[in-house]
Structures are given as structure tokens and as C-alpha cells.
Amino acid sequence: MASPSQPRPIRIGLIGCGEIAQVAHIPTLNFLSTKFTLTYLCDINPKALAFCASRCSSASPPKTTQDAKELCASEVVDAVLVCSSDAFHVFHGVYALENGKHVFIEKPLALCKSDIEMLKATESTSKGRVFVGYMRRYASAFLDAVKELGGTEGIQYVKVRDIICPNSIFVNQSGTFPQKFDGISEEDMKAFLKRDEEVTLEALEVDMGLAVTAKRKTMLRLLGGLGSHDLSAMRELLGMPRGVLGARLSPTMWTVLFDYPNFAVTYESGFNSIPLFDASIEIFTENKVVTIKYDTPYVKGLPTTMIVREKAGDGTAYQERVLRSSYEDPYTKQMGEWWECMVHGKEAKTNIDDAALELELFKMILKAVD
Numbered sequence: 001m002a003s004p005s006q007p008r009p010i011r012i013g014l015i016g017c018g019e020i021a022q023v024a025h026i027p028t029l030n031f032l033s034t035k036f037t038l039t040y041l042c043d044i045n046p047k048a049l050a051f052c053a054s055r056c057s058s059a060s061p062p063k064t065t066q067d068a069k070e071l072c073a074s075e076v077v078d079a080v081l082v083c084s085s086d087a088f089h090v091f092h093g094v095y096a097l098e099n100g101k102h103v104f105i106e107k108p109l110a111l112c113k114s115d116i117e118m119l120k121a122t123e124s125t126s127k128g129r130v131f132v133g134y135m136r137r138y139a140s141a142f143l144d145a146v147k148e149l150g151g152t153e154g155i156q157y158v159k160v161r162d163i164i165c166p167n168s169i170f171v172n173q174s175g176t177f178p179q180k181f182d183g184i185s186e187e188d189m190k191a192f193l194k195r196d197e198e199v200t201l202e203a204l205e206v207d208m209g210l211a212v213t214a215k216r217k218t219m220l221r222l223l224g225g226l227g228s229h230d231l232s233a234m235r236e237l238l239g240m241p242r243g244v245l246g247a248r249l250s251p252t253m254w255t256v257l258f259d260y261p262n263f264a265v266t267y268e269s270g271f272n273s274i275p276l277f278d279a280s281i282e283i284f285t286e287n288k289v290v291t292i293k294y295d296t297p298y299v300k301g302l303p304t305t306m307i308v309r310e311k312a313g314d315g316t317a318y319q320e321r322v323l324r325s326s327y328e329d330p331y332t333k334q335m336g337e338w339w340e341c342m343v344h345g346k347e348a349k350t351n352i353d354d355a356a357l358e359l360e361l362f363k364m365i366l367k368a369v370d
Contacts, residue, residue: 014083018043019167024297025083040062040063043084044184045181049064079096086108086111089109090105107224108358113207139294140333156262157263158263162226162278163271169275207363232355244367300329300331
């Protein structure tokens with residue numbers, strides 16, 4: 001039995017046994033066995049369920065179900081981790097909150113305002129609280145840069161960059177050996193496609209006032225996927241922009257110029273075939289340049305670093321500092337933060353209100369090329 005100073009591990013029910021669960025969440029929870037234990041798994045695919053159950057290192061094999069409501073209502077679940085398909089994030093979060101459970105929801109939290117409002121209304125009457133999975137904002141280098149800058153005063157220009165190859169290249173070398181399974185029923189596939197289409201139409205037509213096109217649908221999903229990492233980190237560092245000065249969008253590469261009161265931010269992102277994870281945030285001031293360098297999160301233990309370039313001595317000298325304050329990966333640090341929120345009542349910075357701002361950024365970007 002755990003002592004009062006060391007509470008027993010929080011019993012986690014996990015919804016969604018796909019790649020992100022297999023590569024990141026299940027291994028991380030296994031490593032953090034003094035804080036968490038996986039007691040229940042849910043997925044619509046029975047093969048994925050069985051495979052993920054075999055990967056859990058909990059003392060007893062986790063229960064399994066294809067019914068998310070059953071998992072959320074279980075007495076052997078203290079908190080719920082949602083990494084199901086994006087379109088169902090909010091539904092699964094609501095089920096958890098209705099049962100008084102804390103819930104971690106992978107990004108994007110939602111793509112339309114009505115989903116945000118539904119989740120917020122449910123949270124307001126629940127004992128549980130929502131924690132949104134923006135893991136790059138818990139990376140050591142990001143936290144170091146926040147301290148190094150100390151605010152936005154003096155910033156002249158910022159460059160946010162995230163150009164990567166297909167994730168499969170990194171995942172296949174991660175040592176986690178994930179598997180994909182056939183076996184989703186035709187009924188489940190129809191339900192997924194219907195829900196995904198409903199969310200997309202509401203986001204574009206209702207929330208943004210835009211006509212639905214194939215390109216806009218694709219870009220909305222890309223912004224909610226890869227883009228939300230960068231835009232969320234940008235918001236914490238700099239706050240919300242006043243608008244978008246211009247944008248060029250395509251499904252392979254996109255560039256956006258954000259307008260802030262005293263500076264501009266270039267956001268460049270997309271995909272190519274070079275096996276490189278080229279992700280960084282670079283902040284220019286008169287006296288220093290602070291760069292946050294990210295590596296792929298799918299290979300555990302690769303550090304994030306902060307690089308500071310600045311004047312030295314009498315101003316004619318130059319120095320460059322590289323700080324790697326931890327080898328602890330962002331997924332591990334993020335889970336530790338969630339634990340602090342649940343056990344010690346710490347307020348999550350990545351909450352519903354914070355995630356709702358993503359929708360405003362998506363709208364700014366998509367309307368800029370209308």
C-alpha cells in the first residue's frame with residue numbers, strides 16, 4: 001500500500017490503441033510505473049486491443065473493451081487518456097468527465113467551436129479536469145527559452161519552422177515496433193467518416209464562413225495535426241497574433257506570416273522525403289537570438305536544446321551557448337505534469353480555454369488565402 005507521501009499509482013484507462021498509444025503513451029506510462037498503471041484499454045479494433053494489452057507492464061493484465069463508455073464508467077479507472085481518432089476526442093472526453101474522471105486528450109482537442117463548448121460545459125459540472133496533450137510545450141528547451149526571454153519585450157522577429165519527413169521513418173527506428181491491424185467493421189468506418197465530415201463542415205462553413213473545398217479540408221486536418229504543435233508553442237511564447245499578413249498553403253508545404261504589435265512571425269511547415277526532423281523556434285532580439293531545437297519525439301531520449309547567440313565582452317566579441325538541461329523526453333515530462341495536476345491540484349496550462357485559441361488561429365490562416 002502506498003504511503004501518504006507516495007500515493008498509489010493513478011489507474012489509467014486508455015482509449016485508442018493506434019500508433020501514438022503504442023509508440024509514446026504506453027511505453028511512457030510503463031516507465032512511470034510509480035505514478036501510473038494501465039488498468040483498462042479501449043479500441044474498436046479487437047486485434048489492436050489484444051496487442052496493446054500485451055505491451056502493458058501493469059501488475060495485472062488490463063481489462064479491454066470496444067465501448068468507451070464502459071471504460072469511462074469503470075471503478076478501476078481513475079483517469080482517462082484519450083488518443084483515439086481526432087473527430088471523437090471530445091465525445092470520449094465528455095464520457096470521462098461525466099463519470100468524474102480527469103482526462104488527458106491528445107491534440108487537437110477539437111476542430112469546431114460547438115465541440116469546445118460541449119466539453120467546457122461538461123467540465124464545469126465535473127470533478128474531473130481536462131489536460132490537452134501539447135507535449136512540445138513541456139520540453140526542457142521550450143521551458144528554458146521561456147525563462148531566457150522573460151517576455152516579448154524587445155523581440156524583433158520570430159521564425160517557427162517544422163519541416164519533416166513521414167513519421168514512419170522515425171517510428172520504424174524507435175524500438176517500439178508498433179503494429180497496424182485490419183479488422184475495423186464497415187459500420188465503424190462509416191461512423192468515423194460521417195463524424196469526421198460533420199466536424200470539418202461545421203468548422204469551415206459555420207465557424208469560419210468559408211466554402212468547403214478539398215484543399216481547405218486537407219489544410220484544416222494538417223493544421224490540427226502537425227500545425228497545432230507549432231502554433232500552440234508560438235502562443236505560449238508570444239501570445240495571440242493580431243492577424244495574418246499573408247499565407248501560401250499547400251498540402252506539402254505552407255507558409256504563414258503572422259502580425260504582432262512590434263514584430264512579425266514567419267511560420268513555415270510541411271513535408272518532404274529527407275529523413276530529417278527540422279523543427280525549431282528562433283526568436284531574434286537586438287542583443288541575442290534564442291533558438292529552441294526539437295528532435296523527433298518518437299525516438300526516446302533525444303534531447304531538446306536551447307541555443308543562445310549573443311554579444312560578449314565589450315560588444316565586439318560573440319558567444320554561443322548551447323543548453324541541454326535534460327535528456328527527459330517531452331512525453332515523459334508532460335505525463336509528470338499531468339500527474340502533478342491530478343495529485344497536487346496544479347492548474348494545467350494546456351486546458352480547454354487554451355486549446356480553443358487554436359481554432360482562432362486556424363480561422364486566421366484559412367481566411368487569409370480566401
